[in-house]
Amino acid sequence: MWYPRLVLGAALLPLALLVARDVPAHLLDPPVPETAGPATAYTAPRPAVVSRKAWRADESLVREEASYTGPVSAVFVHHTGHPNGYDCSDVPEMLRGLETDHVEGQGWDDIGYNFVVDKCGTIYEGRGGGIGRPVYGAHTKGFNRNSVGVAALGTFGAGQEVPRAVIDAIAEVAAWKLRPGADPQGRVRLVSTNDESRYDEGEAATFDVIAGHRDSHQTDCPGQALYDRLPKIREEATRLRALGP
Template sequence: MWSRRLALGAMALPLALLVLRDAPVRPDPPEPVAIGPAPQHGAPQPAIVSRAAWRADEGMVRQRATYTGPVSAVFIHHTGHPNGYACADVPEMLRALQADHVRVQGWDDIGYNFVVDRCGTIYEGRAGGVGRAVHGAHTKGFNDDSVGIAALGTFGSGVKVPRALIEGIAKVAAWKLRYGADPRGMVRLVSTNDESKYDKGETAHFHVISGHRDSHQTSCPGDALYQRLPAVREGADRLRDR
């Protein structure tokens, strides 16, 4: 999740945006751009808005991307943004998120591999190529052989999770998972550090599609979205031919 400092800043959004919270609209998002080679993963690549399209600051990136093995697990997050945003404003929000992750969190780049907004639009997150297994900074101890997908917003108890958001997350998960992975199954991962619920070297068992809270003491991705993870798993499974 993003820092408290940035979250407070975001609360100053114009009133015209905040009133959309209870009556969301679907403005035209930026034109999706699919980049990278077609993966051999068992599901088609969805349309993805590239970093170039949302104008990521490549000069801010501290180190070149590194890569991990085929994706065996998906970790779902939420970003902590207020939910009343207009989808047309997402590129600007992502630029602020990138700045927070680099300048405040001290990471090399935005931590998530992908971000999905409430309109279901999928954005490329961390640099390195959407068609490759980019090593993210989304789930400490379990960034190896995994992908991090963040839902743009805050999805605590009682919040209605947009259907388009669930469908967008499912599309990314279905595509990024290695061929043969079962989106409804379980996976065994080994922790790479002591900054999670599991000590370094300890084996952990997760759902193939898990929430951030499954590995850490956190409320992320929020109670409402966490309760919808079965729908994400089912949606991803329907899209795959294995």
């Protein structure tokens, strides 16, 4: 979850360097061969993802090269904490602000989330290291191993609308990234790697395969309205995986 102290700044970002609302096809990364990190087998179609290069991530901020984990067994859904009224053409600028906060404000190596989804349904590459690889994120402390973090750009509190495009985009990422054999409507057992969650280090916890950040931490993330839509995301991810890669 993004911290409130930078929300106002994100809402007032300059418009001089914005990209078009509908991201042109040439800004989307084509499939590339795996050249680093463990190879991954996929059982659902790969969604279109806007690359870090396209949203002009500041690679000079990145403090360490990406590290990798095992096949993805869980997906944690987040919100970023931005106001929901943003224009989707503003998103690349907002992502650059998010990256700066995560690195310079929170002290992380890079943006924490593996993917960010805007309210128009566009999927953006978050943390670097290769979208087709199991990049070790910084999204769900204690449970970043063998998981992927997907953040919806916004807040989505109780009573707020969750666009269908957001639901579909998160489901597309989940369906694609989950390891073969994972059931999007099933449960998974993970072991906590530190004490800064609801679970002590070394303690086993059982989550929905597609879970909310609040399931592991004392937080309102991903917002009650989005949390209530997790069953629909699981259902859609299951449908997509039935289509095959």
